[in-house]
Amino acid sequence: MEINPLMRVLFPLLVAAGLSSAALADEAESSTETARNLPAVSVVEATRAEVFARVPVSGSLVARQQVQVFPQxxxxxITEILVEAGDTVEKGQVLARLATDTLDAQLEQARAEYARAEAGVGQARSNIDSAQASLTQATTALERVQRLRQSGNASQAVLDQAVADEANARAQAASAGDGLAVAQAALGQAQAARRIAELNRDRAAIIAPVGGVISARTAELGAMAGGGTDPLFTLIENGEIEFSAEVIETALPELATGAPATVSIAGLGEISGQVRLIPAAVDQVSRLGLMRISLEQKPGLRPGLFGNGWITTAQRQAVTVPMAAVLTDADGERVQVVVDGQIESREVRAGLLWEGRREIVEGVNEGETVLARAGAFFSDGDQIRVIDEDRSQEPDDAEAAATAETAGAVGQADQP
Incomplete structure (x- = not known):
């Protein structure tokens, strides 16, 4: 069989190409096998996200300012009750009324005493005028007798009598002045008594000292006001309800007035608020402090309802990695960064922990690749094989197709 001259030239070239392709395939297979023998790890990128620091609290709803109303x-x-628990009242509104018969009589008596004292002042003024006139007359008579005595026309006895009359008139004038002072004091006392009687009469109407909501009523028709130690009514000033929360002592340094809070109330859901008062002391047994959180007012808030929630003490955008990516030991905190397929252990300063992610304050930049789960068995420079946790370990389809194509080409070249 005669061989085509062209084939004599091409056949050695095809054989050489086939051998080269086989060598490349062997090299690729060897490289793939080496890569498959490297440790397989999952990696993630350091991303920027919003992180929070929160302090847990629990407690009950209370009145921000409770006002007790006692009879004055x-x-x-008690003859009339005009409100019930749960009613909303305004400042000065009448809540109940007391019997006024005795108070009316006392007021009339006080007014009569005032009128008499007022008349006494007028009488005392008249006495002063009369005494002043008598004193003027006695003084004039004394001066006349003294002139007569000097001229020898009046006896010594007449002069002595004139001196005595002038002294008596002066004493009466002084007494009349004192009488006016006594009468004026009596008038002031009568005026005060009348004022007290008027106040007592007005206080027969029990009024609300502030506007708000009636939270409790102990007043009963027919009962004697002031007969017990309980208030007739208890008000929540302006109807404002807030959260009295217990917080652990170790969280107190992080708290500040005005810090935002979210409280979940039984039956009402989540309600926003902010810290109003920070604990001034801590219970020596429970190691808890009581704080107050002002709440957004909404229907259904009632003293006594239980709730729990969080106080946000910090909120910021930061570089974060999964919590498991941060390795903590005696040497501090570090993250294992992947650079060109190699492990690089890097010291970091970790911050807040939020929803399974850890804030990295220093040491890792946004976008860098890190091990999703750091391991103490890795060292700097270790080669790794990066995988995705959601994919199985299967041969590369493109690589298998390329190998098959090369083998086919070599087979065809061997044919005459």
Missing amino acids: VSGYE
Whole structure:
């Protein structure tokens, strides 16, 4: 069989190409096998995200300012009750009324005493005028007798009598002045008594000292006001309810007034608020402090309802990695960064922990690749094989197709 001259030239070239392709395939297979023998690890990118620091709290709803209403006059029957627990009232609104018969009589008596004292002042003024006139007359008579005595026309006895009359008139004038002072004091006392009687009469109407919501009522019709130690009514000033929360002592340094809070109330859901008062002391047994959180007012808030929630003490954008990516030991905190397929252990300063991610304050930049789960068995410079946790370890399809194509080409070249 005669061989085509062209084939004599091409055949050695095809054989050489086939051998070269086989060598390349062997090299690729060897490289792939080496890569498969490297440790397989999952990696993630350091990303920027919002992180929070929160302090847990629990407690109950309370009135921000509770006002107790007591009767200001005691011993009088409650004749009318105008409000019930849960009612909203305004400042100065009448809540209940007391019997006023005795108070009316006392007021009339006080007014009569005032009128009499007022008349006494007028009488004392008249006495002063009369005494002043008598003193003027006695002084004039004394001066006349003294002139007569000097001229020898009046006896010594007449002069002595004139001196005595002038002294008596002066004493009466002084007494009239004192009488006016006494009368004016009596008028002031009568005026005060009348004022007290008027106040007592007005206080027969029990009024709300502030606007708000009636939270409790102990007043009963027919009962004597002031007969017990309990208030007739209890008000929540302006109807404002807030959260009285217990917080652990170790969290106190992080708290500040005005810090935002979220409280979940039984039956009402989450309600926003902010810290109003920080604990001034800590219970020596429970090691908890009581704080107050002002809440957004909404229907359904009632003292006594239980709640729990969080106080946000910090909030910021930061570079974060999965919590498991941070390795902590006696040497500090570090993250294992992947650079060109090699491990690089890097010291970091970790910060807040939020929703499974850890803030990296220093040591790693946004976008760098790190091991999703750091391991103490890795050292600097170790080669790794990067994988995705969600994919199985299968041969590369493109690599298998390329190998098959090369083998086919070599087979065809061997044919005459």
